[in-house]
Amino acid sequence: MRKESKKDEGVLNQYKRINMKNFKNILVIAGVLLVCSCKKFLNEDQKSAYGTDSQLSSERAARALANGAYQNLTGLVAGQNGSYGGNTWNLMEFMTGKANSDLGQTGFVNYQTLNYNSTSFYFDTWWQQMYLGVGAANLAIQKIPTITAADLSATEKTNLLAEARTLRALYYFYLVRMFGAVPEITAPQTDLNALKVTRTPAKQIYDDIIIPDLLFAEQSTLPYKDPTGKVNMATVKALLADVYLTYAGAAINGGPSAYAESAKRSLDVLTKGGYTLFPNYTDMINPANKNSGEFIFQVQFAASIPATNPLTSLTIPNYSGISKYADEYGSVYPTPQFIASYPAGDKRVQEKQFFFTSYPSITTHDTVYFKNHYIYKWFDVNAVTTTAKSDLNYTIYRLADVMLMYAEASNEAEGGPNAAAIGYVNQIRARANLAPIGALGKDAFEQEVWSERYWELCFENKMWFDMVRTRKVRNDVTGIFDNFVGHKTVFGATFTEKQLLFPLPKQETDVNPKLLPNNPGFN
Known part of the structure; x- marks a missing residue:
């Protein structure tokens, strides 16, 4: 069970760790590179340490500063302190009403019944991890322009800044979608009192930080692909497409x-990026395919270092005895109603595609049959059967997501679906062994796209954000889209206005009362 600390840390302490001049050696580059999210620079030999007042004079230092902004991407799936199987990723799946859990310790019942509050699981870890990422990005954005080095060209400097600003935009994008108005902090701070700030409206965060950061990055010369997993131009444009779609x-x-702005960016990815859909869904759980194929941007994990992907063990049926893992969590799995919502013949719901219902015992090799469908999207066969260390990455953007973003955004911008939009939807349906759609009106096409996002991107932390931005929820029993407010889940809980934003964590409002009042419905 979760253990509360006697003294809450708060956003001030999170920033203090990264940004204060009083704390020398705050960026220890060797440490950053060990946990940073891009695999190919995990092995670089960096031995120097830098603070906010250090003099920087090499390309390696600039690279290390940019690398530091990646490390908190693992916060998208991180474990909750003091919990068993309580990973941040769980929250967005529990909230949809389309997931169940074998683990009472993850606080699932509070989300099943919608009786969570500002001290409930996950909110504090999400807040801390995203602001730690903002802090690291701010440090890079401040320091990289000051570096004078013969081995660092102006173009390279701009590209490093593009990476850092894209990541800052991404961290803030999560924050505003989850919490609404949040503190706007865009530079490393040297005074703790300066961090006792009020909240800035979400629209202003978009207008001041998220969109300008991405427009800056869009003007860089980043390549459309980067096999090492670093931010590339497709990442920039996919994120910008998502931001504009949400902003709309x-x-x-x-x-x-x-x-229209969203459609423009997603179409750039589709026509210029050179990405292709994997022929088979199981190609997405082959570690050899990381950062390739349809994967545009992923959080980097590796079995050879401590940062292995936690979702493999997290989604194995609880105590099923099918793996080498000491803990098989069964933390999240789909409801029967969600499984039944897929169209007849949809390949995605067939055995060992997106889900699975049986697997051989690790000891007897007899088939173990599960009582439910479980998620197969992070089933790393080698980790399950041999190493107990998953080498799979966690995907933030992949091609199918961008195809559906383009279809939705262009349909709205143009008052109906164009041929390209229909074609992209049909590519996704073809892989699922579904017949192509024909001519549809604007509203019918919109709902087709929304449905495809449910089925294709399920359990990738996309569904909840789609529900909130569209204010619609697909009813798995009736097949129609209910209004968000008033939708009753299969667990009998009803969404209200209160669910549109998460509560600010109590430990943050205790440290900084200027964050109050909390979001509607929360103390």
């Missing part, structure tokens, strides 16, 4: 122009 939606109501 209910929370900000950015309107048709935002849909």
Whole structure:
């Protein structure tokens, strides 16, 4: 069970760790490179340490600063301190009402019943991890322009800044979608009192930070692909497409122009990026395919270092005895109603595609049959059967996601689906062994795209954000899209306005009362 600390850390302490001049050696490059999210620079030999007042004079130092902004991407799936099987990734799946759990320790019942509060699981870890990422990105953005080095060209410097600003935009994108108004901090701080700030409206965070950061990165010369897993131009444009699509939606109501901007960026990825759909769904759980094929941007994990992907063990049926893992969590699995919502003949719901219902025992090799469907999207066969260390990456953007973003955004911007949008949807359906769609009106096509996002991107932490931005929820029993407010889950809980934003963690509001009042419905 979770253990509460006697003294809450808060965002001030999180920033203190990264940014204060009073704390020398705050960026220990060797340490950063050991946990940073890009595999090919995990092995670089960096021995120097830098603080906010250090003099930097090499390309290696600039690279290390940029690398530091990646390390908190693992916070998207990180374990909750003091919990058993409680990973941040769980939260966005529990909230949908389309997931169940074998683990009471993860606080699932509070989300099943929608009775969570500001001290519940996950919120504090999400907040801390995203602001740690913001802090590391801010440090890189401040220091890289000051570096004078013969081996660092102006173009290279701009590209490193593009990486850092893209990552800062990504961290803030999570924050505003989850919490709404949040503190706007864009530089390393030298005074703790300066961190006792009020919240800035979400729209202003988009307008001041997220969109400008991505527009800056879009003007860089980053390549459309990077096999090492670093931010590339496709990452920039996919994120910008997602940002504009969300900005156009209910929370900000950015309107048709935002849909058009979203469609423009996603189409750039589709026509210029050179990405292709994997022929088979199981290609996505082959570690040899990391950062290739349809994968645009992933959180990097590796079996050879401590940062192995936790989702493999997290999604194995609880105590099923099918793996080398000491712990098989069964933390998240789909409801029967969600499984039944797939169209007849859909390959995605067939055995060992997106889900599985049986597997050989690790000891007897007899087939073990499960009582439910479980998630197969992070089933690393080698880790399960041999090493207990998953080498799979965690995907933030892949091609199918961008195809569906383009289909939705262009449909809204143009008042109906164009041929390209229909074609992209049909590519996704063809891989699922589904017949192509024909001519559809604007509303019918929109709902087809939303449904495909449910089925294709399920359990990739996309569904909850889609629900909130569209204010619609696909009812797995009726097959229609309910209004978000008033939708009743299969567990009998009903979404209200309160669910549109998560509560700010109590440990943050205790440290900084200027964050209050909390979001509606929370103390």
